Amino acid sequence: MTSIVLEQAVATADEMRRADAAAIAAGTPGEALMDRAGRAAASAIAAFTGPDHVLVLCGPGNNGGDGYVIARELAERGWPVTVGQLAPPSSREAVAAAAACPAPVEPLASVQPAPVLVDALFGTGMKRKLKPQVAGRLADLMGAANARIAIDLPSGVGTDDGALLGASLPFDMTIALAALKPAHLLYPAAGLCGRIVTADIGIPVETRCWRITKPRLSAPTFADHKYTRGFALVVEGAMPGAAMLAARGAQAAGAGYVVVAGTGAAPGGPDSVIQRQTDELELEQLLEDGRIGAVVVGPGLGRDREASVRLDAALSGPGCPLVLDADALVLLGASAIPVARRLHGRAAVLTPHEGEFVRLFGAQTGSRVDRARKAAATAQAVVVLKGPDTIVAAPDGRAAISGSPSFWLSTAGTGDVLSGVIAAMLARGLEPFEAACAGVWLHGEAARLAGPLINADALVPALNRTLADTACSN
Ligand SMILES: NC(=O)C1=CN([C@@H]2O[C@H](COP(=O)(O)OP(=O)(O)OC[C@H]3O[C@@H](n4cnc5c(N)ncnc54)[C@H](O)[C@@H]3O)[C@@H](O)[C@H]2O)[C@@H](O)CC1
Numbered sequence: 001m002t003s004i005v006l007e008q009a010v011a012t013a014d015e016m017r018r019a020d021a022a023a024i025a026a027g028t029p030g031e032a033l034m035d036r037a038g039r040a041a042a043s044a045i046a047a048f049t050g051p052d053h054v055l056v057l058c059g060p061g062n063n064g065g066d067g068y069v070i071a072r073e074l075a076e077r078g079w080p081v082t083v084g085q086l087a088p089p090s091s092r093e094a095v096a097a098a099a100a101c102p103a104p105v106e107p108l109a110s111v112q113p114a115p116v117l118v119d120a121l122f123g124t125g126m127k128r129k130l131k132p133q134v135a136g137r138l139a140d141l142m143g144a145a146n147a148r149i150a151i152d153l154p155s156g157v158g159t160d161d162g163a164l165l166g167a168s169l170p171f172d173m174t175i176a177l178a179a180l181k182p183a184h185l186l187y188p189a190a191g192l193c194g195r196i197v198t199a200d201i202g203i204p205v206e207t208r209c210w211r212i213t214k215p216r217l218s219a220p221t222f223a224d225h226k227y228t229r230g231f232a233l234v235v236e237g238a239m240p241g242a243a244m245l246a247a248r249g250a251q252a253a254g255a256g257y258v259v260v261a262g263t264g265a266a267p268g269g270p271d272s273v274i275q276r277q278t279d280e281l282e283l284e285q286l287l288e289d290g291r292i293g294a295v296v297v298g299p300g301l302g303r304d305r306e307a308s309v310r311l312d313a314a315l316s317g318p319g320c321p322l323v324l325d326a327d328a329l330v331l332l333g334a335s336a337i338p339v340a341r342r343l344h345g346r347a348a349v350l351t352p353h354e355g356e357f358v359r360l361f362g363a364q365t366g367s368r369v370d371r372a373r374k375a376a377a378t379a380q381a382v383v384v385l386k387g388p389d390t391i392v393a394a395p396d397g398r399a400a401i402s403g404s405p406s407f408w409l410s411t412a413g414t415g416d417v418l419s420g421v422i423a424a425m426l427a428r429g430l431e432p433f434e435a436a437c438a439g440v441w442l443h444g445e446a447a448r449l450a451g452p453l454i455n456a457d458a459l460v461p462a463l464n465r466t467l468a469d470t471a472c473s474n
């Protein structure tokens with residue numbers, strides 16, 4: 001199978017407002033949407049905690065309105081419920097929800113803590129930092145609770161960029177309404193969300209951003225052979241170990257034939273990775289093999305003249321997709337010629353970490369998603385901005401964010417492995433954006449499977465098991 005499916009939409013505050021407005025214009029009143037949101041959230045809370053005394057903190061906007069519906073729903077189930085009010089409701093829907101809520105209402109400043117704390121102070125309308133007394137009161141009440149649940153978002157985070165705007169303590173669960181928001185996946189906000197559940201409120205949400213989830217990858221069939229499984233070529237440079245990690249990554253991710261174009265250094269690595277020693281001319285000849293499905297260049301390439309020559313050879317070879325990582329990105333950044341021109345319309349996946357990204361594209365403003373999107377449009381290539389929240393962005397505006405990362409991945413060489421995994425996905429025929437998403441997922445899942453990672457080598461066998469599970473279960 002040569003496509004993957006991204007199903008979990010990630011919507012910005014503006015996209016959510018447009019979705020709400022479209023649903024209202026199509027005939028569903030705002031009160032009905034709030035009612036659906038509050039009921040769905042109340043069911044999720046009931047499933048999470050069981051009956052107990054609940055304190056619902058309500059802000060002035062529609063997030064607070066959801067809070068009043070939740071308080072009403074749980075009170076109707078017979079749970080003891082108190083509302084802690086920051087300010088009176090201000091929107092028409094929230095006023096109506098508050099009027100229908102039978103629970104006692106007390107000021108936030110003086111309300112008593114309860115074992116279950118529901119935060120409906122602010123959601124996607126959060127515009128500025130929480131006042132210190134509000135942030136402090138929220139932290140105190142959270143500290144005194146046994147279960148802490150955020151409605152839509154933890155209050156005090158930036159919806160679109162995941163920045164902290166006064167929030168400090170983690171929740172046990174966050175109930176995302178209608179769709180995920182970037183803050184559920186972008187750090188540091190993502191670290192405060194706890195378990196994330198998405199409550200369906202029956203409205204379509206238009207977005208060009210998704211969470212990266214398990215790809216659908218087929219297992220080999222009787223018709224496959226090593227070249228249909230994918231031929232990945234890794235261009236070696238000054239540090240052969242890094243190229244070998246990329247090659248082993250490609251192999252563990254299912255490539256049928258993996259070749260390292262070596263520089264003459266002593267060969268190491270498994271016998272099943274074919275090592276060909278190549279000078280400049282031989283590399284050019286090797287790159288002309290039309291069966292190659294993807295070329296990796298950058299891991300351990302070096303930054304000297306020879307490295308530039310080998311990069312130029314890879315860039316000027318025939319048209320198979322490229323994965324450009326590490327030193328290749330540094331060399332591209334140091335060149336006066338824009339990346340898009342060096343690629344000549346060639347399909348490519350660029351995999352910078354934050355430092356490489358800034359060198360290549362400059363310090364841009366906006367969220368990591370915005371920055372990756374702009375970079376992809378500039379480079380006319382897929383950009384994988386690596387980090388705890390890895391972003392994949394395509395020149396056509398599609399973007400995807402990884403979820404549930406393993407922080408054990410922050411060790412030398414794991415990026416080299418990722419470049420090989422993405423090459424394997426390209427070589428099996430996925431288009432670059434999908435190949436990058438599938439590669440990022442396999443790599444992250446393998447890290448979770450491996451547990452505490454001592455080094456990048458330990459990732460390779462875990463990758464192999466992850467691929468086997470993925471390909472066999474689809
Ligand atoms: N029809 C809709 O619009 C729906 C909205 N929903 C809920 O509505 C939320 C968005 O509602 P709103 O747009 O009203 O926004 P919020 O309820 O998140 O907050 C907006 C209010 O807070 C104020 N505010 C923002 N930052 C503040 C700060 N730091 N300190 C003090 N006040 C601050 C704003 O001036 C405004 O009055 C979503 O997160 C979701 O919970 C759901 O009920 C589903 C339907």
Ligand SMILES: [K+]
Binds near residue numbers: 119120122152153
């Ligand atoms: K909230």
